[in-house]
Amino acid sequence: MTNDPAPSELLQLVQQHAGILHKIIRLYADDAEDRRDLYQEMLYETWRAYPGFRGASAFSTWLYRVALNTALTFRKKTLRKVNLVGLDAAGQVPGEGIPALSPAAELLYRAIRQLPETDRAIISLHLDSYDNEEIAAISGMTKNHVAVKLHRIKTELENRLKRG
Amino acid sequence: MEDIEKLWREINMQTEAGEQPAEPVFMPSAQNMFAEMVRKVRHKLWFIYAFTAAFGGWLLWNMLFGQSRETTYLLLAMFLFSLVNLRLVLPYYLRMKKKSVSMSGTFRETLQFYHQQLTTIIRQENRMATFFTPFSAMIGFAYAIIDDKGSIQFILDRNWLLLTMVITGIVVGALGAWMAVWMNRVAFGKYLDYLKENLRQME
Numbered sequence: 001m002t003n004d005p006a007p008s009e010l011l012q013l014v015q016q017h018a019g020i021l022h023k024i025i026r027l028y029a030d031d032a033e034d035r036r037d038l039y040q041e042m043l044y045e046t047w048r049a050y051p052g053f054r055g056a057s058a059f060s061t062w063l064y065r066v067a068l069n070t071a072l073t074f075r076k077k078t079l080r081k082v083n084l085v086g087l088d089a090a091g092q093v094p095g096e097g098i099p100a101l102s103p104a105a106e107l108l109y110r111a112i113r114q115l116p117e118t119d120r121a122i123i124s125l126h127l128d129s130y131d132n133e134e135i136a137a138i139s140g141m142t143k144n145h146v147a148v149k150l151h152r153i154k155t156e157l158e159n160r161l162k163r164g
Numbered sequence: 165m166e167d168i169e170k171l172w173r174e175i176n177m178q179t180e181a182g183e184q185p186a187e188p189v190f191m192p193s194a195q196n197m198f199a200e201m202v203r204k205v206r207h208k209l210w211f212i213y214a215f216t217a218a219f220g221g222w223l224l225w226n227m228l229f230g231q232s233r234e235t236t237y238l239l240l241a242m243f244l245f246s247l248v249n250l251r252l253v254l255p256y257y258l259r260m261k262k263k264s265v266s267m268s269g270t271f272r273e274t275l276q277f278y279h280q281q282l283t284t285i286i287r288q289e290n291r292m293a294t295f296f297t298p299f300s301a302m303i304g305f306a307y308a309i310i311d312d313k314g315s316i317q318f319i320l321d322r323n324w325l326l327l328t329m330v331i332t333g334i335v336v337g338a339l340g341a342w343m344a345v346w347m348n349r350v351a352f353g354k355y356l357d358y359l360k361e362n363l364r365q366m367e
Contacts, residue, residue, distance in 0.1 A: 019179050026179075049268045062268065069267050069274040072362055075197040075355050101178055108171040118271060118365045127172040140272030141366060157168060 010050050014043065017060050021067050027113060027120050028071040038074055045070045061130075065138050068121045104161075111160040115153060122146065123153045197355045198260075198278060204351075205257045205285060212253065216246035234316050238307050245296055252288045256281065272366055279359040286348045286356075293344035298337030305329045 014021075021042050029035040046066050053062055101109065112120055118139070125135045132150070136143045223239040230236060260281050267274060306329065309319050319325045 019176070023176070023179050045267045052268055065270075066267050069269070069271060072271055073198065073274060073278050073359070075358060101175060102171075104167075105171045105174045105178070108168060109175060116362075116365045118362055121271060127169060128176075138270060139366070140270030154168070161168070 007050070010047065013059050014046060014063070017063050020060060020064055024064075024067045024071050024124065026109065027124060028074075028117070034076070037076065038071060041074050042067045042070045061134070061138070064125065064128075068125075068138070072117055072121065107161060107164065108157070111157050114160065115156065119149065119153050122149055123157070126150055197352070198282075201282060201285070201352060202257070202260050205253060205260065208289075209250075209253060209257055212246060212249050216243065216250060219243040219246050232310060232314075234310050235307065238303050238310070241303055242300065245300065249292055249296065252292060253285070256285045256288065260285070272363070275359055275363050275366070279356065279363060282352060282356055282359070286352065289348060290341060290344045294337060294341040297340030298333035301336035302329050302333040305332050 021039060025035050025038050025042070029038045046063060049066050053059070100106075112123060115123065122135060122139060125138060130138070132143050132146045135141075135146045135150075139146065141149070219239060219242045223236065223243050226232075226236045226239055269277070306316055306319060309325070310316055319329060
């Protein structure tokens, strides 16, 4: 599948912005095996889509978009758990090395993970300082719709955090 | 909300601190549902290519050396069926292969693309099973009679045989259609529901 080697600048850019991938993976994947598969899919889709990257937006924005699209459409073909024994030997699991979060941050992460999948994408973009117009351009929704959605999501999150 | 933003900053910092530089490997995972669908369609295409080539070759041989014009017509019908099958599946397969184009599009475009491609290919498969299986079964039946008795007239002269041929077509067609719908539902139903749900959330 990988006939063309990934350009070295892509390797560098991905390594520079790997935090985006890890953050999204933790929002969408449940266990170590899922995280590993999703990470690999994200890298693969990035490599496939990269020739179409024209620099119209920042690389981080473009990567965010590809990673979220991958997370929103990625489903495993089976629910079978296979060969869990060799996982450690196969290398680092994405997101595994991240230090433990404070209880409040952990609570926020859990609350976001309980949201519907497209809402997770929208709130993570918002919290990473993308404005409503940018979120609308990335999601394909109208700016007004994004504003309404964000209002609902924030209320929902605040309620969940209050409830603990 | 300020609290949430502060907590998110903490998450960002922790994520960056925890990253361990690793060489990225640009390969698909073996578990992707959509890739599985593309693989499945590709295998189906190989079958259709093989059938088209087989019926084309058989038809040619029959036209050059065969004795029965009726057999030639039946083989021609099967060859045309294979070509129609190919026409139904090939454009969608080629579009599915280009999926990375839409990966850098908007969420809505990407979800719609996946949903539409899967729905269309499943619909075509179900249609093929419904319309072509009974005809193929009846043609096979007629071919066997022609091979044995020399002419299709043998069937046309006997109503019970004609009825048997039609019933064979209906039963095989119904079974084929039911199997196609059931197998696609088992294999891809949950994934389609998931895509539909994500699209619904964006409304």
